[in-house]
Amino acid sequence: xxxxxxxxxxxxxxxxxxxxxxxxxxxxxxxxxxxxxxxxxxxxxxxxxxxxxxxxxxxxxxxxxxxxxxxxxxxxxxxxxxxxxxxxxxxxxxxxxxxxxxxxxxxxxxxxxxxxxxxxxxxxxxxxxxxxxxxxxxxxxxxxxxxxxxxxxxxx
Amino acid sequence: xxxxxxxxxxxxxxxxxxxxxxxxxxxxxxxxxxxxxxxxxxxxxxxxxxxxxxxxxxxxxxxxxxxxxxxxxxxxxxxxxxxxxxxxxxxxxxxxxxxxxxxxxxxxxxxxxxxxxxxxxxxxxxxxxxxxxxxxxxxxxxxxxxxxxxxxxxxxxxxxxxxxxxxxxxxxxxxxxxxxxxxxxxxxxxxxxxxxxxxxxxxxxxxxxxxxxxxxxxxxxxxxxxxxxxxxxxxxxxxxxxxxxxxxxxxxxxxxxxxxxxxxxxxxxxxxxxxxxxxxxxxxxxxxxxxxxxxxxxxxxxxxxxxxxxxx
Numbered sequence: 001x002x003x004x005x006x007x008x009x010x011x012x013x014x015x016x017x018x019x020x021x022x023x024x025x026x027x028x029x030x031x032x033x034x035x036x037x038x039x040x041x042x043x044x045x046x047x048x049x050x051x052x053x054x055x056x057x058x059x060x061x062x063x064x065x066x067x068x069x070x071x072x073x074x075x076x077x078x079x080x081x082x083x084x085x086x087x088x089x090x091x092x093x094x095x096x097x098x099x100x101x102x103x104x105x106x107x108x109x110x111x112x113x114x115x116x117x118x119x120x121x122x123x124x125x126x127x128x129x130x131x132x133x134x135x136x137x138x139x140x141x142x143x144x145x146x147x148x149x150x151x152x153x154x155x156x
Numbered sequence: 157x158x159x160x161x162x163x164x165x166x167x168x169x170x171x172x173x174x175x176x177x178x179x180x181x182x183x184x185x186x187x188x189x190x191x192x193x194x195x196x197x198x199x200x201x202x203x204x205x206x207x208x209x210x211x212x213x214x215x216x217x218x219x220x221x222x223x224x225x226x227x228x229x230x231x232x233x234x235x236x237x238x239x240x241x242x243x244x245x246x247x248x249x250x251x252x253x254x255x256x257x258x259x260x261x262x263x264x265x266x267x268x269x270x271x272x273x274x275x276x277x278x279x280x281x282x283x284x285x286x287x288x289x290x291x292x293x294x295x296x297x298x299x300x301x302x303x304x305x306x307x308x309x310x311x312x313x314x315x316x317x318x319x320x321x322x323x324x325x326x327x328x329x330x331x332x333x334x335x336x337x338x339x340x341x342x343x344x345x346x347x348x349x350x351x352x353x354x355x356x357x358x359x360x361x362x363x364x365x366x367x368x369x370x371x372x373x374x375x376x377x378x379x380x381x382x383x384x385x386x387x388x389x390x391x392x393x394x395x396x397x398x399x400x401x402x403x404x405x406x407x408x409x410x411x412x413x414x415x416x417x418x419x420x421x422x423x424x425x426x427x428x429x430x431x432x433x434x435x436x437x438x439x440x441x442x443x444x445x446x447x448x449x450x451x452x453x454x455x456x457x458x459x460x461x462x463x464x465x466x467x468x
Binding site: 009015019020023 | 165168319330333334467
């Protein structure tokens with residue numbers, strides 16, 4: 001084998017190992033992809049120290065647009081509380097199939113437009129909506145690997 | 157051991173036709189072009205300093221990205237469109253690969269919290285293509301080379317090392333592996349079809365007519381849920397096993413068609429995954445297919461020439 005192939009083989013092995021460990025984390029294994037290579041070792045040594053929170057745009061019953069912390073919101077809903085607030089993610093999706101962030105300065109108009117929809121949705125706040133939230137939450141939650149989750153699930 | 161090394165060397169570094177890689181490059185370039193073409197009218201809302209951003213947790217660690225005026229954001233997207241077209245056409249391929257990677261990394265970082273996950277996959281593939289002879293064949297670069305060197309054998313330009321194609325296919329398999337592994341957490345809900353029903357009814361990304369119809373068919377859901385789940389678990393192995401590749405590509409395309417018509421996900425998800433299937437199919441098969449189509453194209457050209465000559 002040529003020297004070039006030896007070097008490439010080493011790089012390929014590193015890539016395969018790296019993408020394999022990344023695939024154990026949510027987000028199609030790709031969220032983790034760009035995390036620096038030493039992060040897994042740091043996580044092993046110290047446990048997780050990601051202290052981030054995922055926020056999303058929500059609309060209150062009174063029509064106010066708020067930025068909601070998904071994590072605490074989810075804990076709140078999980079505890080059985082049903083606040084007068086439904087995190088309504090749909091406005092972020094448009095008929096064009098593009099996820100359009102809503103302009104802060106347009107929030108008044110956006111609120112008027114979606115107010116009725118949010119009011120209707122609030123009438124039928126069910127476990128289904130909570131599931132939708134849980135999916136969104138899982139998508140961004142990179143604290144635990146799936147292995148840890150499965151371990152907790154199967155041993156509890 | 158010697159046999160093993162030989163097999164390893166053959167698997168990664170053998171010279172194989174570049175037809176599949178050229179098709180993949182064209183497909184990828186066109187995906188980027190269409191994706192940002194549809195975002196061009198929303199440049200101000202999405203990528204300028206007047207936009208509302210949800211910062212992805214990953215980018216929280218870094219200083220905020222520079223943001224520009226709406227006009228400048230439009231120009232950036234136009235630059236991205238131009239470079240994706242040049243990349244698809246294969247003119248100065250590697251140069252435009254780098255430029256496209258710069259544009260796309262900036263733009264996708266801005267919409268990273270909201271963009272679909274498959275965005276990351278094409279981003280990784282674009283990065284890997286930097287190391288592949290993507291413009292060597294099936295490109296304007298190839299056409300220019302043929303004009304400059306009419307005496308040289310073009311066969312040498314039609315083959316290249318296959319390791320990047322292998323890596324991209326493994327990366328694709330890893331995506332399915334990760335996804336199905338994550339689904340294990342809700343395995344029983346997949347077997348009962350409950351998860352599928354929830355997804356098709358969810359107000360965030362469900363509620364498409366076909367999805368709503370399927371969600372109503374309680375007899376069908378357990379079969380569909382189980383089939384969906386088991387097929388996705390098997391897909392990484394099927395993709396990497398030469399005997400089952402065709403089945404994996406056909407089944408995977410069907411799976412993504414079903415997702416596309418049942419869920420309100422962005423179309424880029426379907427196109428990204430099917431683009432990667434181009435590399436799953438062995439390059440020799442693409443070569444054979446294009447070779448078979450060649451007489452058709454040449455006949456068209458000859459026919460047109462004869463008509464022209466007759467007119468003259």
